[in-house]
Amino acid sequence: MADTQFDVIILGGGPGGYVAAIRAAQLGMKTAVVEREHLGGICLNWGCIPTKALLRSSEINHLLHNLDAYGFAADNIRFDLGKIVKRSRAVAKQLSDGVRFLMKKNKVTVFDGQGKLAGRGKLSVTKDGKPVAELTAPHIILATGARARVLPGLEPDGKLVWTYREAMVPTGMPKRLIVIGSGAIGAEFASFYLNLRAEVTLVEVMDRILPVEDAEISAFVLKSFQKQGMKVLTGAKVQGLRKAADSVTAIIEAGGKVQEIVADRVISAVGIVGNVEDIGLEGTGVKVDRTHVVVDEYSRTGEKGVYAIGDLTGPPWLAHKASHEGVICVEAIAGRNPHPLDISVIPGCTYCRPQVASVGLTEAAAKEKGHEVRVGRFPFIGNGKAIAMGEPEGIIKTVFDAKTGELLGAHMAGPEVTEMIQGYTIAKTMETTEAELMETVFPHPTISEAMHEAVLDAYGQVIHI
Incomplete structure (x- = not known):
């Protein structure tokens, strides 16, 4: 029977959780990770990494259609969408398997299942509703991440209205696409499909795209997107969606006017919410503010012995921020004196073109x-x-x-x-x-x-x- 007593238990095996686990093991702590789906988390399996593989393919398609500028010519340029998606999934699997190897190498015990706080220093693990183990540790780190925000009237259905998940594994190529939200996720998918020669409309409720970036950069990218043929609507609100058998009509208000745009598919990329449900926070001193766990500079929550890192604790929602938080948290637990995270030195990257x-x-x-x-x-x-x-x-x-x-x-x-x-x-x-x-x-x-x-x-x- 697997050991159930540890120095540190980490709930979630994403870039925050697995990095924290490795650092804890390096510091001599007996460590466990509880992960319900895939090691590497959303970033590695359904986010940062596989999207970069997709974007690389779309970049190649763009170059192939502009070969003349480099002195080349090619006829009958075409792509196999299934192979593009297959390559992306293979890249994600390779890296997820790599994380599993790192867990083994660092002697981190991995439990496959859903974890939940079960009293001071306790975490219960279940799989498909059945108990797997009752783990104990003086330090429990919550690293459950976040998921796509769902707005009323824009609920994803997996067929016509997509989240990032469906957008990454399309079974067919949409000829017309509407992307709602022009943050990093929205801009990247808009760019990906545009470079595969889809007609793309990017809709942003704020007065400019990439609203967290410097205004000059936003304006520069807007001009570039439009030059590439993308239609961009800013200061625009989607009032609703009207679905047909294999198309969607978006009712969009912008500049005081209401227009209807027909597309084959809609991607909703309107932010994320923290995964705070069903992890046993009820009755604890852990404070939740707008779906995110409140922590101090060393990731400590209001409950003794419970910590939180990564997307669960709020912006910036970046894998490298989560990893660094995990290291700081574990080093503080180990009695070291790490520098608190300085948000001003965290770079942000968006991989559109x-x-x-x-x-x-x-x-x-x-x-x-x-x-x-x-x-x-x-x-x-x-x-x-x-x-x-x-x-x-x-x-x-x-x-x-x-x-x-x-x-x-x-x-x-x-x-x-x-x-x-x-x-x-x-x-x-x-x-x-x-x-x-x-x-x-x-x-x-x-x-x-x-x-x-x-x-x-x-x-x-x-x-x-």
């Missing part, structure tokens, strides 16, 4: 906080590598404190900016000023040189524009 990446404050947010700012910008049209790649559409924007030279924020749109944002993230983590960034030598020819130029521009020293 063009890609979007940012860290820190937007220009507007910096001004709202009372900073006098210096702003630098550099377009990719002034970058040799971007032009040589045939990807001259991009921009980098930097925001500095005018008095201290502190890098307050950096915002990027263009090819591979999701790989480049980490340079600014390191700079912020090390509390670098403009002086160090200006003196840093960037390799030539690289797109990253645009990062250097965006700093130089903030101080009137830009070279290539």
Whole structure:
């Protein structure tokens, strides 16, 4: 019979839970993970990773239809949607299996089932309603993640109205698609289907797409989406959906006018809610605020010995935030003295085309906080590598404190900016000023040189524009 006494039990095996488990094991703690579905969680199985595989396929389709620009020609370009989806699922399975191997390697016990707090230091595990085990530990970490928000009238039905899950495994290619919500998930799916040559309408209730990004970046991406043929409606509210046998009509109010748009499918990507139900929070000191568990800087809840990390605790809803929180939480439990998580140094990435990446404050947010700012910008049209790649559409924007030279924020749109944002993230983590960034030598020819130029521009020293 499996051992049921542990030092730490983690409920949820996503990027927060499994990373916390590995770190706990490294620190000598006897550790268990309870996971009801797939190790790796939503991110690895139904989010971050498989969507990147899909987007890679759609990017290749885009390139194939633009071969002439590179001196090539090809006839009868076509794709097999089933194979695209199959590759995406295979990538997810490979990585999920990898997490299972890491659990075994680090001697973390994995319980397959639904976990629920069952009193001080206790967690019950059931599978299909039947008891599996009663586990005990002085420290229990909740890492149950979040799920898609459902709005009245826009309820997913799995056939005509999709969440991200159905959108990732389509059985057929929709010719006309409406995507509701232009955050990271909505923008990525809109881009994916657009690059597979579907007619896409992106609907956003706020006054601009990618509303958490800097306003200039949002405007840049909007222009790019429209240039690619996407229809974008901002300040728009979906009043309702009218379903037919194999199509949906969306009634949308925008700019004081109501219009009806017919599509084959609708994707609802209007945010997420925390998975706080059925995990035994009733009667505990754990406080829930708008579907998210309230925690302190070390992920402690109001109940002694109970912690919460990742999407369950609120924004930013990012896998790397969850992983880092898990490490901090476990190190604090182990009696170490980890630095609390600093939200301002967590980068955000959106993998649409063009890609979007940012860290820190937007220009507007910096001004709202009372900073006098210096702003630098550099377009990719002034970058040799971007032009040589045939990807001259991009921009980098930097925001500095005018008095201290502190890098307050950096915002990027263009090819591979999701790989480049980490340079600014390191700079912020090390509390670098403009002086160090200006003196840093960037390799030539690289797109990253645009990062250097965006700093130089903030101080009137830009070279290539």
